[in-house]
Amino acid sequence: MxxxxxxxxxxxxxxxxxxxxxxxxxxxxxxxxxxxxxxxxxxxxxxxxxxxxxxxxxxxxxxxxxxxxxxxxxxxxxxxxxxxxxxxxxxxxxxxxxxxxxxxxxxxxxxxxxxxxxxxxxxxxxxxxxxxxxxxxxxxxxxxxxxxxxxxxxxxxxxxxxxxxxxxxxxxxxxxxxxxxxxxxxxxxxxxxxxxxxxxxxxxxxxxxxxxxxxxxxxxxxxTARSVITLSTPDPAAAAEKLRQHLQLHNISVSDAGIIEIPKEDMDLERLMSVLLQQGIRVDGFNLSAPNLENYYMDLIGGGNK
CATH class of the missing domain: 3.40.50.300 (P-loop containing nucleotide triphosphate hydrolases)
Incomplete structure (x- = not known):
């Protein structure tokens, strides 16, 4: 060595x-x-x-x-x-x-x-x-x-x-x-x-x-760092609540900027799209964020979104 x-x-x-x-x-x-x-x-x-x-x-x-x-x-x-x-x-x-x-x-x-x-x-x-x-x-x-x-x-x-x-x-x-x-x-x-x-x-x-x-x-x-699906919608709080209920996921959050965040490892994209359509949730923006050093560090020290 x-x-x-x-x-x-x-x-x-x-x-x-x-x-x-x-x-x-x-x-x-x-x-x-x-x-x-x-x-x-x-x-x-x-x-x-x-x-x-x-x-x-x-x-x-x-x-x-x-x-x-x-x-x-x-x-x-x-x-x-x-x-x-x-x-x-x-x-x-x-x-x-x-x-x-x-x-x-x-x-x-x-x-x-x-x-x-x-x-x-x-x-x-x-x-x-x-x-x-x-x-x-x-x-x-x-x-x-x-x-x-x-x-x-x-x-x-x-x-x-x-x-x-x-x-x-x-x-x-x-x-x-x-x-x-x-x-x-x-x-x-x-x-x-x-x-x-x-x-x-x-x-x-x-x-x-x-x-x-x-x-x-x-x-x-x-x-190992998390990838996150982000959604932009006119009423993020109401949309996030619908998604939690119909996807049975509790770790869906809304950022300070009003963006819905869903950990990718917990989500099947086909199922997500189906729920969005069934519930009539309008999507203005959809993105998959790459593993992020800042998010990784904040999660590591307990400062990330829970």
């Missing part, structure tokens, strides 16, 4: 009297694009700061590339690129000058490396432009370029698309997919934009109140 890139064993971190992480366990294998899912305050950023050595746990064990202990983790972190919160850039300097500064900090002497990372993140044409003139998306990409300077085998990215417009989000996803596919980079990425994370990740870890409550592959998500 290959050595995991990251292994967290019973990590606990306390701020004052509150647990940020509580007996936290995680395992990330080489080649994973690991989507880290959790509400604000669940402990995502705390874990990433522990990985980077910015904070230290009260107890538990962290292993990076199989190494542990103070000296081992220091060596392992040289193989990790970080983008945690906003990248630190000098606004009066251009992209090349910022990257030269970080090359000096990291001890990188390869003169071609700056051009390589600028190309990797699509900033070659903007290399001589001062970063004070960069858009938010360009600054995020330059932050990613800094994280790539030391040719990391593992990227740790905390909300890398936060605040980006749709084009910027798409560009960031393409860059990360290319890094994983062409260079074999393992990625740990958190994002509150779960629809976008679902397009990127190959594996998910769900954190709630400082604990990792489940790990699941993208394939398993598609198999």
């Amino acid at each position: 290959n050595t995991p890139v990251l292994e967290a064993i019973a990590l606990t971190k306390v701020y004052r009297s509150a647990f940020a992480l509580r007996e936290f366990n995680m395992r990330i294998e080489e080649g994973d694009i690991y989507g880290f899912v959790g509400e604000n305050g669940a402990g995502k950023s705390t874990l990433m700061k522990i990985i980077g050595g910015l904070v230290h746990p009260e107890s538990g064990e962290l292993r990076l590339f199989g190494q542990q202990g103070k000296q081992g983790l220091m060596e392992a972190r040289k193989r990790i690129g970080f983008l945690i919160e906003r990248p630190s850039l000098y606004p009066h300097m251009n992209a090349e000058e910022n990257l030269k500064f970080y090359c000096h900090i990291f001890g990188i002497r390869d003169p071609e490396r700056i051009g390589e990372v600028l190309h990797a993140v699509g900033l070659t044409e903007a290399a001589s432009k001062k970063t004070s003139q960069y858009s938010l998306g360009m600054r995020q990409r330059l932050g990613l370029a800094i994280a790539l300077l030391a040719r990391p085998g593992f990227l740790v990215l905390d909300e890398p698309v936060n605040g980006l417009d749709p084009a910027g989000i798409l560009e960031m996803r393409r860059i990360l997919e290319r890094l994983a596919r062409e260079q074999g980079v393992t990625v740990l990425v958190s994002s509150h934009i779960l629809g976008e994370l679902q397009l990127l990740a190959t594996k998910y870890g769900f954190i709630h109140q400082g604990r990792l409550i489940r790990e699941i592959s993208a394939g398993e998500l598609l198999q």
Whole structure:
């Protein structure tokens, strides 16, 4: 069995009297694009700061590339690129000058490396432009370029698309997919934009109140997450009640937007259409929603519709 890139064993971190992480366990294998899912305050950023050595746990064990202990983790972190919160850039300097500064900090002497990372993140044409003139998306990409300077085998990215417009989000996803596919980079990425994370990740870890409550592959998500039949009708409350009576199903619900939701696994489509016709229920819209990461997470923590 290959050595995991990251292994967290019973990590606990306390701020004052509150647990940020509580007996936290995680395992990330080489080649994973690991989507880290959790509400604000669940402990995502705390874990990433522990990985980077910015904070230290009260107890538990962290292993990076199989190494542990103070000296081992220091060596392992040289193989990790970080983008945690906003990248630190000098606004009066251009992209090349910022990257030269970080090359000096990291001890990188390869003169071609700056051009390589600028190309990797699509900033070659903007290399001589001062970063004070960069858009938010360009600054995020330059932050990613800094994280790539030391040719990391593992990227740790905390909300890398936060605040980006749709084009910027798409560009960031393409860059990360290319890094994983062409260079074999393992990625740990958190994002509150779960629809976008679902397009990127190959594996998910769900954190709630400082604990990792489940790990699941993208394939398993598609198999286990619920699909929902949705109906739009002029009087959804009355229609839902008729459907409950004639289909003998109690888990038919009406969303806040007035859409009737029926779990697909409980429903035979032919029978549903027959009841709709027999009861004269007018249908203005009919859809089958795909398994949804947000719904899966909300169901997992008990926040979904019952």
